[in-house]
Amino acid sequence: MDIDLMLRVYPYFLEATLITIQLAVLTVVLGLICGALGAAARLSGNKYIRFLGATYVSVIRGTPALIQLFILYYGGSQVGINLDAFEAGVIGLGFNIGAYMTETIRGAIIAVDKGQVEASRTLGMSKSQTLIKVVLPQAARLMIRPLGVNINAQIKATALVSAISVVELTYTAQRYIGSTYKPFEMFFLAGVIYLALIYVTSLLISWFDRKAQIK
Amino acid sequence: MGLDFNVVPEFLDLILIGAMWTIAITLVAGAISLGGGVLFAVIALYGHWLVRYPIKFFAWLFMGTPLLLQLFLIYFGLVQVGIDLPAFVAGVIGLGLHFAVYNSDIIQAGILAVDKGQTEGGRTLGLSQFQTIYKIIVPQALRNTLPPIGNNIIALLKDSALVSVIGVTELIHASQLAISETFRPFEFYITAAVCYYAINLALEAILRKIENNAQIAR
Numbered sequence: 001m002d003i004d005l006m007l008r009v010y011p012y013f014l015e016a017t018l019i020t021i022q023l024a025v026l027t028v029v030l031g032l033i034c035g036a037l038g039a040a041a042r043l044s045g046n047k048y049i050r051f052l053g054a055t056y057v058s059v060i061r062g063t064p065a066l067i068q069l070f071i072l073y074y075g076g077s078q079v080g081i082n083l084d085a086f087e088a089g090v091i092g093l094g095f096n097i098g099a100y101m102t103e104t105i106r107g108a109i110i111a112v113d114k115g116q117v118e119a120s121r122t123l124g125m126s127k128s129q130t131l132i133k134v135v136l137p138q139a140a141r142l143m144i145r146p147l148g149v150n151i152n153a154q155i156k157a158t159a160l161v162s163a164i165s166v167v168e169l170t171y172t173a174q175r176y177i178g179s180t181y182k183p184f185e186m187f188f189l190a191g192v193i194y195l196a197l198i199y200v201t202s203l204l205i206s207w208f209d210r211k212a213q214i215k
Numbered sequence: 216m217g218l219d220f221n222v223v224p225e226f227l228d229l230i231l232i233g234a235m236w237t238i239a240i241t242l243v244a245g246a247i248s249l250g251g252g253v254l255f256a257v258i259a260l261y262g263h264w265l266v267r268y269p270i271k272f273f274a275w276l277f278m279g280t281p282l283l284l285q286l287f288l289i290y291f292g293l294v295q296v297g298i299d300l301p302a303f304v305a306g307v308i309g310l311g312l313h314f315a316v317y318n319s320d321i322i323q324a325g326i327l328a329v330d331k332g333q334t335e336g337g338r339t340l341g342l343s344q345f346q347t348i349y350k351i352i353v354p355q356a357l358r359n360t361l362p363p364i365g366n367n368i369i370a371l372l373k374d375s376a377l378v379s380v381i382g383v384t385e386l387i388h389a390s391q392l393a394i395s396e397t398f399r400p401f402e403f404y405i406t407a408a409v410c411y412y413a414i415n416l417a418l419e420a421i422l423r424k425i426e427n428n429a430q431i432a433r
Contacts, residue, residue, distance in 0.1 A: 062415045063408045064376035067387060071408065074394075075401030078218060159281035163380055170284055183291040187284055195279040 006185050009176055013189050016172035021197070023086075023158040023168060027093040028151050034098025039105035053102065060099035066160055068092050073164045089161035097154045104150055108143035109135060141212050148205035152198050159194075169193060220402050226393040230403075233389025234410050240307055240375045240385060241418075245368045247311025252318025252364070253353060259323055261348060277316040283377050285309050290381040306378035314371045321363045325356035358429050365422035372418055373411065386410055 041053030060068065072081070073088035083091065112135050120130040162171035173190040177183045223230075258270050277285065290305040300308070329352050337347035357364075379387035390403040397403070 059412065062412045064373040064387075064411055066376040066379070067404055067408050067411065070387070071401065071404045075404050078399070078401040156279075156281040159283040160377075162283065170281060170287075173284070174287065177287075177291060182295070183288065184295050187288040187292055190284055191276070191280045191288075194281060194284065195276070198279045 001188070002182055002185050005180060005182060006189055009180075009186075010189060012176070013169065013172055013193060016167060016169045017193050017197070019086075019166065019168040020155075020158050020193075023089060023093070023161060023166070024151075024155045024197075026090045027097055027158065028154055030090065030094025031097035031101050031150070031154065032147075034095055035101025035105050038098060038102030039109060042102060042106050043109060057099045057102050060096055061103075065093065065096045065157060066163060068096055069160060069164055085161070085164045085166045088164060089158075089166045093154070093157060093161065097150060097157070100150050100153075101147060104146045105139075105143055108139040108146070111142050112138045141214070144205065144209045144212055148202070148209070151205065152201055155197055155201060156194065218401060219399065220406075222397050222399055223402055223406050226397075226403070229389050229393055230386070230406060230410065233384060233386040233407070234414065236303075236383060236385040236389075237372070237375055237411070238414060240303070240310065240378055240383065241368070241372045241414075244307045244310035244314065244375065245371055247307065248314035248318050248367065248371060249364065251312060251315025252322050253357070255315055255319035256322035256326060256356075257348060257353070259319065260326055261344075274316045274319060277313055282309070282313050282374055283380065285313055286377060286381055302378070302382045306375075306381055306383050310371060310375060310378065313374075314367050317367050318364055321360045321367070322353075322356055325360035326352055328359060329355045358431075361422075361426045361429055365419075365426065368422065369415060369418055372415060376411070 038053050038056055041049050042057070044050050044053070069088065069092040072092045073083065073085060076083055076088065116134055116138065117130055120134045121127075125133065158168060159170040161168060162174065165171065167175075169190050173186040176186045180186070255270055255274065258266055259274070262270065286306060286309040289309045290300065290302060293300060293305075333351055333355065334347055337351040338344070342350065375385060376387050379385055379391070382388065384392070386407045390407040393403045394400050
């Protein structure tokens with residue numbers, strides 16, 4: 001292993017890590033918004049809105065994220081959507097993880113005991129009061145852990161945008177392989193950084209989960 | 216430039232060949248992920264610590280890094296140590312190992328969920344520990360974990376798209392070849408997406424059938 005070379009290039013890897021972190025944060029935020037809307041749609045009383053939500057989840061989860069990125073980035077200009085690679089990456093991956101988060105959020109809401117709803121309705125709360133004051137606070141606790149799994153998957157999924165030439169961690173590793181012909185060293189560097197990111201995120205999520213649970 | 220899906224039929228053969236490769240990759244990598252998953256799970260639970268810890272470390276490594284990076288490492292990185300694998304082989308091994316790690320987690324939980332009396336029964340009947348694990352415990356564990364393993368196989372189908380970046384002519388790469396001649400990315404990527412969706416639905420139906428067949432009438 002060429003340690004000198006790794007010491008020489010690691011600052012560029014750290015720079016690229018910032019882009020990876022940006023991608024992860026932005027796509028997770030967009031994904032949470034899509035997930036909340038998607039879950040609301042799937043649980044809606046209106047069957048057309050329900051159908052719309054179900055279609056979103058089915059189509060996005062039924063096709064590879066890579067092809068969704070390609071359609072958006074390379075195909076987008078044909079239908080009047082002109083995005084740069086970073087924007088396409090954020091929007092494409094955000095919508096993608098949103099479909100998975102839709103199911104996570106919906107699952108957590110459904111998992112809240114039905115008796116809770118019945119009790120609060122009996123106590124004279126309106127439907128929206130029941131949802132906001134009784135169901136959602138309990139569902140929120142239930143969804144922290146599975147959403148954490150989604151978020152960790154998303155950190156790894158940001159590597160996909162290297163295929164549409166966003167200069168993030170994986171792309172940087174590839175670029176330095178091209179110039180140094182040392183694939184092992186470059187992937188080792190990138191791998192260690194990904195592992196560190198995911199480790200820290202997991203710690204944060206379990207800390208947050210512990211804080212949020214009622215003793 | 217408007218949309219014109221009439222350019223697609225001309226390249227249908229290419230797309231279909233791509234779809235075949237996608238299915239082939241999914242089947243071979245799926246088999247590796249299942250076999251590897253069982254092997255890793257058994258080692259992680261019963262193995263000597265000298266093999267158990269390396270396997271656990273390897274699993275941690277594979278779960279904590281992107282699949283794309285692993286594919287690059289297997290395809291380009293192994294050349295550095297003198298192992299030059301064809302793209303298809305590298306892709307299938309990478310995908311297979313990646314999902315073997317995820318399957319192993321599921322199967323471990325499945326093995327632990329098998330009643331302890333089964334092991335005791337098997338041992339009492341004179342089966343060796345190895346025989347008890349392979350003939351009694353693992354089959355029951357697999358039956359109980361079929362749904363989540365099925366989900367992993369479907370995830371594997373979608374992640375097989377990543378193999379295009381190391382140059383296997385599966386659906387995405389085939390579409391890219393067609394696009395390089397026609398400059399119509401939207402039409403061909405949508406076509407490829409439709410193919411993935413169709414394969415996905417078919418795979419789901421097959422998996423559901425296998426799940427139903429695997430249930431023992433109790």
